Amino acid sequence: MNQRKRIAITGVGMVTPAGNDAPTTWANLQAGRSGLGTIRHFDASGFPVRIGAEIKNFDAAAVINNPKLLKHATRPHRFALAAAEEALTDAGIRPTANDGHRWGFCVGAGMMAMDFSELQAAQKVSAPDGEFHADKLLSDDFPADPVAFSRNQTNSGLALLTRHFGIRGYATAVHTACASGGQALGTALKVLRRGQADYVLAGGFDSMLNPTGLSAFCLLGALSTDNDAPEQASRPFDATRNGFVLGEGAGFLVLENWEAARARGAKIYAEFAGDGNSLSCYRITDSPPNGDGPIQAMRQALADAGMTPDLLDYVNAHGTSTMMNDRSECAALRAVLGDHVGHVAVSSTKSCMGHLISAAGAVEAAVCALAIRDGIAPVNANYHTPDPDCNVNIVRGQSKRMRIRAALSNSLGFGGSNSCLIFRNPEEVQ
Amino acid sequence: MSNENITQEEIMAIYPKVAEMIADALGCDVENVKPDASLINDLGAESIDFLDIIFRLERGFKVKIPRGKIVEQARGALSEAEFESGGVISEAGAARLRVFLSEVPADRFKTPLKSAEIPKLFTTETFCKLVLRQQRAAAEAPPAA
Numbered sequence: 077m078n079q080r081k082r083i084a085i086t087g088v089g090m091v092t093p094a095g096n097d098a099p100t101t102w103a104n105l106q107a108g109r110s111g112l113g114t115i116r117h118f119d120a121s122g123f124p125v126r127i128g129a130e131i132k133n134f135d136a137a138a139v140i141n142n143p144k145l146l147k148h149a150t151r152p153h154r155f156a157l158a159a160a161e162e163a164l165t166d167a168g169i170r171p172t173a174n175d176g177h178r179w180g181f182c183v184g185a186g187m188m189a190m191d192f193s194e195l196q197a198a199q200k201v202s203a204p205d206g207e208f209h210a211d212k213l214l215s216d217d218f219p220a221d222p223v224a225f226s227r228n229q230t231n232s233g234l235a236l237l238t239r240h241f242g243i244r245g246y247a248t249a250v251h252t253a254c255a256s257g258g259q260a261l262g263t264a265l266k267v268l269r270r271g272q273a274d275y276v277l278a279g280g281f282d283s284m285l286n287p288t289g290l291s292a293f294c295l296l297g298a299l300s301t302d303n304d305a306p307e308q309a310s311r312p313f314d315a316t317r318n319g320f321v322l323g324e325g326a327g328f329l330v331l332e333n334w335e336a337a338r339a340r341g342a343k344i345y346a347e348f349a350g351d352g353n354s355l356s357c358y359r360i361t362d363s364p365p366n367g368d369g370p371i372q373a374m375r376q377a378l379a380d381a382g383m384t385p386d387l388l389d390y391v392n393a394h395g396t397s398t399m400m401n402d403r404s405e406c407a408a409l410r411a412v413l414g415d416h417v418g419h420v421a422v423s424s425t426k427s428c429m430g431h432l433i434s435a436a437g438a439v440e441a442a443v444c445a446l447a448i449r450d451g452i453a454p455v456n457a458n459y460h461t462p463d464p465d466c467n468v469n470i471v472r473g474q475s476k477r478m479r480i481r482a483a484l485s486n487s488l489g490f491g492g493s494n495s496c497l498i499f500r501n502p503e504e505v506q
Numbered sequence: 507m508s509n510e511n512i513t514q515e516e517i518m519a520i521y522p523k524v525a526e527m528i529a530d531a532l533g534c535d536v537e538n539v540k541p542d543a544s545l546i547n548d549l550g551a552e553s554i555d556f557l558d559i560i561f562r563l564e565r566g567f568k569v570k571i572p573r574g575k576i577v578e579q580a581r582g583a584l585s586e587a588e589f590e591s592g593g594v595i596s597e598a599g600a601a602r603l604r605v606f607l608s609e610v611p612a613d614r615f616k617t618p619l620k621s622a623e624i625p626k627l628f629t630t631e632t633f634c635k636l637v638l639r640q641q642r643a644a645a646e647a648p649p650a651a
Contacts, residue, residue, distance in 0.1 A: 144533030144550070147558075222557040 084337040087167025087330030088442040089159040093129035094429040108457040110307035127306035129323030129430025155326035156281035167330035180246035180273035182264040184256030184280030184434040258437025258487035258495025262351035279328030280438035311458035312395035312424035313466040320396040323430030327439030345445035346499040350381025356492030367408025373494035381498040394486040395424020406466040423456035423471040437487035444483040527562040569640040580606040595619040
């Protein structure tokens with residue numbers, strides 16, 4: 077195999093239910109402090125699930141001083157703008173008029189585009205008697221917001237962020253459900269290795285915490301109904317787990333060529349060493365019980381990183397806290413890690429910040445970067461009762477101080493999309 | 507049909523509300539939305555912002571403003587061919603525009619004037635007059651069946 081270009085992570089930014097920036101998020105994840113609670117930003121009292129992982133006390137205008145830009149930004153776009161700004165500031169480099177064309181942008185874009193209130197308004201006017209009347213939709217009774225359409229496209233976030241930051245090179249918005257963020261990062265890695273860009277701002281954003289998103293997951297029975305104990309509701313790998321907790325947020329990383337990063341004296345969190353991407357070809361919402369699909373993604377990522385499993389010390393699991401996902405993922409981990417499985421610390425930080433859907437893979441990649449930097453495997457909160465079907469080495473009780481040579485992050489999506497990313501400690505890079 | 511009898515009092519009566527809507531649409535301070543500010547040249551409006559402003563005016567003033575109404579009204583009795591040709595406004599058309607857009611300072615009318623540049627002339631006051639005209643038209647129209 078040809079010598080690949082080495083890619084460095086030099087900046088991270090996060091807006092998560094555990095904190096409105098990366099340092100706060102990371103501190104809370106290490107402490108196992110939950111960002112989950114009763115849903116506040118819309119009235120969820122009529123739903124069987126009334127808990128979520130919300131972004132709290134967030135003011136985009138405090139970070140992004142551009143009211144006109146914010147007019148076009150949905151809730152998750154605002155998280156994305158703030159997280160991306162933090163990542164660029166952290167990296168100490170940003171696109172300029174001279175090199176904007178050498179910057180790329182790859183993003184896992186949110187699953188829900190249209191705001192519920194817009195759907196509701198259209199329904200109210202066009203179907204007053206319950207039947208849809210096309211002629212009423214654009215009638216005089218309903219001044220329809222023309223900006224809504226441009227705000228609600230899957231690439232709207234991409235358009236907004238690239239324009240704001242002056243990124244003019246390779247850009248793509250990926251949507252593969254819960255694997256989106258991971259696959260966007262994987263795409264960024266390939267773009268950099270191919271030399272299509274010198275820098276990529278890569279990440280993900282999402283918010284399905286709205287009546288449509290919440291009701292959809294309620295109908296699928298995928299969410300924890302522990303309304304009275306939200307902080308304990310997300311308990312990946314615990315035998316008593318009963319579903320995931322829907323979250324929202326954004327995460328971004330600045331990726332660049334290793335040698336260039338070294339040359340400019342950048343701090344390097346980790347090498348972004350490998351990407352694996354597979355489809356389970358199984359069922360829409362079921363995870364393959366034997367881990368088929370995730371297994372291939374993990375093996376591809378290891379091969380891509382040129383690594384054997386014994387070099388891994390930490391896995392940031394997809395670990396949603398649903399019965400099926402956690403079993404399937406553990407089966408895959410056992411298959412891929414073999415005899416080494418007991419030596420690899422595994423945790424799902426969704427235990428503290430819920431499931432960020434399209435943002436999850438990017439946020440958890442940022443978590444891996446910080447875990448490597450600080451030598452800390454963050455705790456898998458709320459893990460008390462082992463499940464014999466999830467027999468892996470869970471980080472239990474408290475975060476574990478340990479040197480991490482390499483970390484692996486899984487993101488496994490609806491429809492069978494699987495993403496696996498591998499990050500290597502800079503000290504391990506010769 | 508004609509707008510020449512719209513008084514300054516009428517315009518100034520709705521100006522604060524119109525200015526606020528324009529400021530919201532453009533994400534700028536309302537103090538910058540002066541009556542004679544060009545929305546494009548002074549306030550950085552782009553084409554989608556005009557759609558947004560019209561939407562906000564419709565909602566805020568409970569009037570219906572068909573898209574393209576300003577230019578259509580400006581043309582008045584002139585046919586499209588009389589008004590412009592090959593993207594350039596005719597002399598008759600330009601004369602008509604100066605009357606119709608009487609709020610726009612005379613030095614902002616270029617010669618020759620391209621039709622694509624007409625929106626650059628639109629000021630806050632232009633939109634105030636648009637609302638007033640639509641309000642009048644609605645009041646004069648026979649009640650809807």
